[in-house]
Amino acid sequence: MPKETKFFGEGLPYLNTNDLKGKLIAIEGTDGVGRSTQMDLLERWLQVQGYGVLVTGWTRSNLMGAAIEMAKNGNMIDRMTMSLLYATDFADRLENQIIPALRSGFVVLSDRYVYTAFARDSARDPSMKWVKDLFGFAPIPDLVCYLRIDVENLIPRVIESGGMNYWESGMDLHLTNNIFDSFKKYQKNLIDAYDKLAEEYRFEVIDARKSVDQIQQDLREKIQNVLKPEKKELVVTKAIPEEKLEGAKVVSLQERKEAL
Amino acid sequence: MLFQENHHFPGKLIIVEGIDGSGKSTQLKLLNSWLESQGYPVFMTEWNSSQVIKKTTKEGKKKKSLTPTTFSLLHATDFADRLYYQILPPIKAGMIVLADRYVFTAFARDAVRGVHPNWVRKVYNFAIKPDASFYFKTPLQTAMERILSGRPKLKFYEAGMDLNMSDSIEESFKLFQGMILKEYDHIVEEFGLSVIDATLDIEEQQKIVREHVLKQLEGFTTQRRNYAKRDKVFWRRFALSEHQRP
Numbered sequence: 001m002p003k004e005t006k007f008f009g010e011g012l013p014y015l016n017t018n019d020l021k022g023k024l025i026a027i028e029g030t031d032g033v034g035r036s037t038q039m040d041l042l043e044r045w046l047q048v049q050g051y052g053v054l055v056t057g058w059t060r061s062n063l064m065g066a067a068i069e070m071a072k073n074g075n076m077i078d079r080m081t082m083s084l085l086y087a088t089d090f091a092d093r094l095e096n097q098i099i100p101a102l103r104s105g106f107v108v109l110s111d112r113y114v115y116t117a118f119a120r121d122s123a124r125d126p127s128m129k130w131v132k133d134l135f136g137f138a139p140i141p142d143l144v145c146y147l148r149i150d151v152e153n154l155i156p157r158v159i160e161s162g163g164m165n166y167w168e169s170g171m172d173l174h175l176t177n178n179i180f181d182s183f184k185k186y187q188k189n190l191i192d193a194y195d196k197l198a199e200e201y202r203f204e205v206i207d208a209r210k211s212v213d214q215i216q217q218d219l220r221e222k223i224q225n226v227l228k229p230e231k232k233e234l235v236v237t238k239a240i241p242e243e244k245l246e247g248a249k250v251v252s253l254q255e256r257k258e259a260l
Numbered sequence: 261m262l263f264q265e266n267h268h269f270p271g272k273l274i275i276v277e278g279i280d281g282s283g284k285s286t287q288l289k290l291l292n293s294w295l296e297s298q299g300y301p302v303f304m305t306e307w308n309s310s311q312v313i314k315k316t317t318k319e320g321k322k323k324k325s326l327t328p329t330t331f332s333l334l335h336a337t338d339f340a341d342r343l344y345y346q347i348l349p350p351i352k353a354g355m356i357v358l359a360d361r362y363v364f365t366a367f368a369r370d371a372v373r374g375v376h377p378n379w380v381r382k383v384y385n386f387a388i389k390p391d392a393s394f395y396f397k398t399p400l401q402t403a404m405e406r407i408l409s410g411r412p413k414l415k416f417y418e419a420g421m422d423l424n425m426s427d428s429i430e431e432s433f434k435l436f437q438g439m440i441l442k443e444y445d446h447i448v449e450e451f452g453l454s455v456i457d458a459t460l461d462i463e464e465q466q467k468i469v470r471e472h473v474l475k476q477l478e479g480f481t482t483q484r485r486n487y488a489k490r491d492k493v494f495w496r497r498f499a500l501s502e503h504q505r506p
Contacts, residue, residue, distance in 0.1 A: 009382075014328055014374025063325060067316040078344040080386055081312065081337055088313075088333035095327040133382035137329050137375075 008114065009136020015099070017139065022052075022102035023226055024139060026113035027219075029147030030190050031168040032158040033208045034215065038147070039111050041216050042223065046107055051227070054101040056093050058112035064089035072167060079124060079172075086117055087134050094138065107227065114138045115197050122196070123189040124173065143226045145219055146203035148195075151188045153209050158183070262381050263389040263451065271351035272480060273388065274473060275362035277444070278396035279437050280418070281403035282458045283465070287396065288360050290466045291473065295356060300477075303350040307361035310341040321417055328373035331417070335366055336383050343387065351388075356477075363387050364395075364451065368443040372436065373423065392476045394469060395448050396458040400438050407433075 005017040027042075029035050039055060046053045059068050068085050071077045077085075101108050114135040121131040158164055166172075169179045170186025198205055204222045206215060267273070274291070276284040288304070295302045308317065317334050320326045326334070350357050363384040371377045407414075408430065416422070419429045420436025448455055454472055456465050 010376035010379040012329060013376050063320050063330065064316060067313050071312060077312070078340060081340040081344065084333060084337040084340050085313070088330055088337055091327065091329040091333055092325075095329065096325065130382075130385055133379070133385070136379050136382065 006140045020102040021105040024108045024141040026110045026141040026144045033147045052106040054106045054108045061089045061092035063092040119193040122193040144203045147208035149208040267388040269351045270354035272356045273390045274392045275359040275390045276394045277364045281406040282396040282398040284396040301355040304358045305346045310338040312341045328375050332370040368440045372439045393453040395453040398458040
């Protein structure tokens with residue numbers, strides 16, 4: 001059933017947002033925690049169940065992608081300007097992708113959400129009032145899953161995968177004079193910020209030190225509860241191995257309902 | 261709350277507001293010439309002129325993909341970039357900054373487009389309070405005559421065509437500017453802008469403006485400059501290769 005959409009602040013007064021049938025699910029967590037792997041698995045799992053799925057990520061809008069890249073490559077962007085670039089990017093995706101998808105009943109999986117901006121900002125300035133006001137137009141998600149990890153477990157993963165980059169290490173903050181220690185400090189601050197947000201906004205906290213399959217199973221349980229709270233018997237608890245998915249028959253929701 | 265406190269920098273910030281065709285830019289240029297002739301170090305900055313998002317805004321306008329919120333945020337981004345790299349450095353250095361349009365332009369336009377007025381004010385919360393703000397009040401008809409005679413080709417967003425008020429671009433422009441005019445009336449009251457009657461002769465308006473500005477400059481020491489004047493460069497970005505630019 002469509003319900004009234006709740007916002008962090010003033011919302012989008014010029015837009016009707018009371019006819020959004022879909023669900024908005026955000027996956028949060030620091031860099032290198034394994035969000036994209038989990039997102040891919042979730043997307044396929046939802047599609048197998050017959051849900052329309054839209055995947056959206058931080059800084060992926062058509063409008064702003066290039067400007068944000070340029071800003072990151074340059075060295076003269078002020079922090080407020082950077083926050084505004086991200087907010088513009090988010091607004092573009094919100095109005096041109098997320099809201100239309102929700103209106104058509106899609107499940108929207110958001111790889112990071114406004115909490116990323118809150119966390120990054122509060123790692124720099126703990127008051128963070130302004131950035132919360134800035135995102136007053138953002139709808140509050142139906143579910144936020146927070147993949148939580150500690151810095152000690154995060155570091156080997158990051159080194160094995162992409163390595164540490166300038167921004168993920170908070171080098172703009174000049175915390176230390178080398179990237180490794182800066183990464184460690186900055187990510188620690190970020191995780192602390194996320195932990196506070198998790199309490200304030202009641203995230204579902206998922207232990208990201210577990211195996212990929214186990215994390216996926218935890219995520220699916222949380223998501224299933226939001227999608228069909230009244231039909232818990234439909235819970236699929238096992239992560240489906242990829243090779244089995246290849247030939248799997250796609251059963252639409254309608255068919256499932258009829259079968260029941 | 262916005263603009264509760266004055267800034268504590270040695271320089272001065274003077275801004276002008278008004279609808280298109282109100283003559284505010286002409287007045288600001290005259291003020292600039294006069295201040296320079298008096299030996300004041302002056303720096304001019306214009307709404308929507310930052311390099312960071314220039315191409316993005318242009319592209320968004322061309323594709324007509326901008327929504328009221330992205331339109332508002334793009335202008336806020338432009339403003340933030342100019343505030344930190346064009347407005348604050350000269351003010352901290354004790355110069356006079358003249359701004360053609362300031363946050364009030366966003367308050368007026370964005371509210372007309374339908375975003376929440378309180379939200380826009382919160383977004384611009386980081387702006388500093390101007391030392392003098394002039395609003396050039398123009399009847400809609402006068403502004404329309406000036407604009408439509410001089411520059412017949414109206415642009416999509418400038419005419420508020422995104423609000424779908426009329427299929428005719430001229431008609432939409434008139435409706436849109438009329439709505440902005442009403443919004444400005446509220447803003448003038450809310451923030452106490454000095455209202456200048458923009459139907460007066462140009463010289464007469466300029467005289468009033470200069471009197472106001474002189475009062476603001478009491479006790480402000482002129483730093484006469486005899487070094488070469490260089491335009492608009494207070495900092496340098498690392499050069500980016502062509503393919504990295506948006």
